[in-house]
Amino acid sequence: MMDGKALAARVRADVARDVAELGHVGLATILVGDDPASHVYIEGKHKAATEAGIDARDVRLPADTPEADVLGLVEQLNGDDEVDGILVQLPLPEHIDETAVTYAVAPSKDVDGFHPVNAGHLYLGTPLHVPATPAGCMELLAAYGVDPSGKDAVVIGRSEIVGRPMAMLLVQAHATVTVCHSRTADLAGHVRRADIVVAAVGRPGLVTPDWVKPGAAVLDVGLTRTEEGIRGDVDPEVASVAGLLTPMPGGTGPMTIAMLLRSAVKAARFRRGLLAYPGL
Numbered sequence: 634m635m636d637g638k639a640l641a642a643r644v645r646a647d648v649a650r651d652v653a654e655l656g657h658v659g660l661a662t663i664l665v666g667d668d669p670a671s672h673v674y675i676e677g678k679h680k681a682a683t684e685a686g687i688d689a690r691d692v693r694l695p696a697d698t699p700e701a702d703v704l705g706l707v708e709q710l711n712g713d714d715e716v717d718g719i720l721v722q723l724p725l726p727e728h729i730d731e732t733a734v735t736y737a738v739a740p741s742k743d744v745d746g747f748h749p750v751n752a753g754h755l756y757l758g759t760p761l762h763v764p765a766t767p768a769g770c771m772e773l774l775a776a777y778g779v780d781p782s783g784k785d786a787v788v789i790g791r792s793e794i795v796g797r798p799m800a801m802l803l804v805q806a807h808a809t810v811t812v813c814h815s816r817t818a819d820l821a822g823h824v825r826r827a828d829i830v831v832a833a834v835g836r837p838g839l840v841t842p843d844w845v846k847p848g849a850a851v852l853d854v855g856l857t858r859t860e861e862g863i864r865g866d867v868d869p870e871v872a873s874v875a876g877l878l879t880p881m882p883g884g885t886g887p888m889t890i891a892m893l894l895r896s897a898v899k900a901a902r903f904r905r906g907l908l909a910y911p912g913l
C-alpha cells in the first residue's frame with residue numbers, strides 16, 4: 634500500500650521548515666455557502682496550514698453573497714501583500730459564475746492551479762501552480778520508486794481539476810498516457826494494459842481486480858461517501874493484483890492537502906523573487 638498519510642506528514646514537515654525560513658507565508662481561503670463537505674475540506678486545509686506555520690485567513694461568506702462581492706474580495710486579496718496564495722473552495726452557489734471567480738484570482742496567487750494561465754503553463758510543460766490532487770499522485774509515484782518514463786498510464790476521468798492535469802503531468806514525466814471518460818469504449822481493456830492507473834471518477838469499486846495488470850501502480854482518487862463509509866473508485870481487492878495501491882481513505886486525500894501547502898510556499902517564493910518564472 635502507498636501510505637499517503639505518512640508521505641503527507643513528510644511533505645508538511647518540509648513545508649513547515651520552508652515557512653520558517655521564509656518568515657511569513659499567507660494563504661487566504663474563501664468559502665461561500667454551507668455545503669457540508671466544503672466546510673470539512675476547508676477545516677482540514679486550515680488545520681494543516683496553521684500547523685505548518687502558514688498565516689491562514691479563513692473567509693466565509695453566506696450562500697446569498699452576490700457574485701460582485703466575491704469578485705471584489707478576490708480583487709482585494711490579489712492586492713494584499715500579506716496574502717501569497719488564494720484558494721476559492723468549489724463548488725460555489727449556483728448564482729455565482731465559477732469561471733469568472735476562478736479567472737479573477739491572480740495567476741501568481743492561484744495555489745489551486747485552476748486559472749487558465751496556470752493550466753496553460755502545465756500544458757506547455759512549464760508548470761508553476763498545479764492542481765494539488767494530481768500533484769500529490771505524482772509525489773506518491775516518486776516516493777514509491779515508480780518512474781512513469783516509458784510506462785503505459787491510464788487516467789480515468791478528464792475533469793479540469795484531476796483527470797486532465799494528471800494526464801499532463803504524466804506526459805511530462807514521459808509516460809504514454811490514455812485518458813478515459815464516460816464515453817470510452819472498453820474501459821477495462823485500456824486499464825488492463827496500464828502500468829499506472831489513476832482512477833478519478835466517483836464511482837465506488839469501478840476498478841476491479843480483473844481489470845488490473847499484475848504489478849501495476851494504482852492510484853485511487855475517487856471519493857464517495859456511502860452509508861458504509863468513504864469508498865474509492867478502486868475495489869480494495871485490487872490489492873491482491875496491483876504492485877502498489879493507495880488506500881481509501883489515507884492515500885491521495887492527505888496528499889492533496891500537503892501539496893496545496895507546498896503550492897502556498899511556491900507562491901510566496903515567487904512573489905519574493907526567489908523563483909524565476911517565465912511569463913508571469
Ligand code: NAP
Binds near residue numbers: 790813816855885889
Ligand atoms: P468530475 O468532474 O465529476 O469528473 C468525473 C470524470 O469521470 C468525468 O471525466 C467523467 O467523464 C468520468 N466518468 C464518469 N463516469 C464514468 C465511467 N462510468 N467510466 C469512465 N469515466 C467516467 O469529478 P472530479 O472533480 O474529477 O473528481 C473525481 C472524483 O475524485 C470524485 O469522486 C471526487 O470526489 C474525487 N476527488 C478526490 C480528491 C482527493 O483528494 N482524493 C480530490 C478531488 C476529487 P465525462 O467527462 O465524460 O463526463
